[in-house]
Amino acid sequence: MDFTTGGRLEVRITPDDVGKRVSVRLLTEDRVPGATFTDVVGVLTSWTEGTLSITRRTGEPVRVAEASLVAGKVVPAAPARRRGPAASAPELDRVAARAWPPVTSEPLGEWTLRASGGFTRRANSVLPLGDPGMGLDEALRRVIEWYAVRELPAYIQVSTGAEGTQELLAAELESRGWIPEVSSRLEIAALAPIGDLDADTSAVTLSRQLDDAWLTRYQRSSGEPSPEARTVLSGGPAVWFATIAAEGGGAPAAIGRCVVDGRWAGFTAVEVAPERRRQGLAKAVMTALARKALDEGASAAYLQVEADNGGAHALYAGMGFTVHHSYHHWRASGEDPR
Template sequence: MLRRQDVGHRVVVRRIVGVSQDRPLFTDALGELVELTETDLTLATAKGTLRVPLKDVHRAKRVPAARRPPAAEVAALELAANDGWPAPVQARLGAWILRSAGGWTGRANSALAVGDPDRTLDAAIDAVERWYAARGQRPLVNAPMPLAAPVNAALDARGWTSRPLTLVQTARVPGLLESLPVRDDLPPVELADSPTDDWYAMVAEHKGTLPAMAKQVLTGVPVAVFAHVRDEDGDLLAVARGAVSGPDRWLGMALVQTAPAARRRGLAAHVMRAVAGWAMQQGSARAYLQVEERNTAAVALYRKLGFRTHHTYLTREAPV
């Protein structure tokens, strides 16, 4: 049977669709597992999204993807993402990166377990616990899969828990521009080098109160853009942030948000297209974003735009 670690990967599901002459009838479905709950699983297939009750599943397993990214590629993307979401306080533990941003977002307040920590795993985890305890923070570890499978096993043995699985998804920037429609019927997207007060306010509605360190995370990237869409009265309808980082000039898309009263108008795609166009001018050819696998609406939207899961990660929490 499938596990949460299989979310974001290609799987085949054999399910029961009926009974004939007292014998069950089966059909197979192949696709990307986008959600797994206690009662259902959801696949993104070539024909669309398919939700299957677990009671109807006869067998299910992960199957090889057309191409699994090499470990070095996963590590490079994680390091680029770290540069695109930079914690103000960082320290090295061998190749691991210890990060703190006053508790704002898991990414900026977790140890990135990529590479060799230059000591045994148990000693590395001890060091992580001491570093965060000294800052009055609960220790967190960001464990990319399958790269950090040994780290996850060691954390399991010590009773660490997991936050919801996160999908790291990628797409070609030129492909995004082709798939994202030009919307002349919507207000234009304004691109700025720094956020406005109401941009911060809209982000805070989703991410919680923004401490000073949060603003350092958002603005601490040399090549970044902040997208705004306003109505004719000047009220903010949608926002997004783009950041180009790493030797390969990855575009990191984040904080794509729409005002509640303005949803279902295509504004999210509208701001993403503007950010993708800006990134092309910065020499970026590939984009990534990070989305929780349980956010099925966002996963479905990003799939429609051409994003596919590159790898996944778990944010692990130390026992209280």
């Protein structure tokens, strides 16, 4: 990373660059002989009273003392991607929202308020793609009231780490005491290589219908699935459910779900019985669903996985998935999570 002009380190950013992606170099110790440097890259979300706040690609905020800066510059809004289909973060967030549709929704300007009886944060959070049409404090007040009427905590889903994401909104929520609870990654890949995987799909059954047997393997269905869960899982432009039956009956050995939406195939709920893991069942489910999505005209794949799910990241990386951006669910301070 070149910070120099004529061989000198320079700070070439100012408070006017708030909202831009920057790279800074700073001292990690006091300015003494032997001090070391570190670099921070992310979106500059504030610069007040001698402190900079920079949000990394992962959504992690970093506080930087202005006095520690030795170099800094504005950098391109997002790095070029070497693999995977081209897509913007807002496009992907909208496609993913259509694949996991809420039971109830209501616009607030360009924001969408979503509720589904508490079934998953994705279906019970605000999707803030654009301008709410009013000041932020008034918008947040209305959000809290809307969810309170439905006896739900107020969540806002905020994306970070790509062009068009919402680092500035995340910083505003943090300054107002909102709490980030769960971070996830939205990963993308070309679809054809997944359909071409060497996987035995002979035991995979595909259906348009959500049935009770599939739900017995679904980890979010503890006890009798709620009507809201059934509605969300069944919703979407073109939904396919995959099942591998268990030997001797009982809950399926593996399941999966795929929603085809134009060029996109979105994979969710890929789950395998604990005693059947590492036997290729997840790959078989993904491959069978990918082939069906290819038949329906899709060419690109995406999925969403929590940031701390290392096993899933390794599985999907082996299929060609790479991280496009992250998203985080921020909860209003003082509300009980559900």
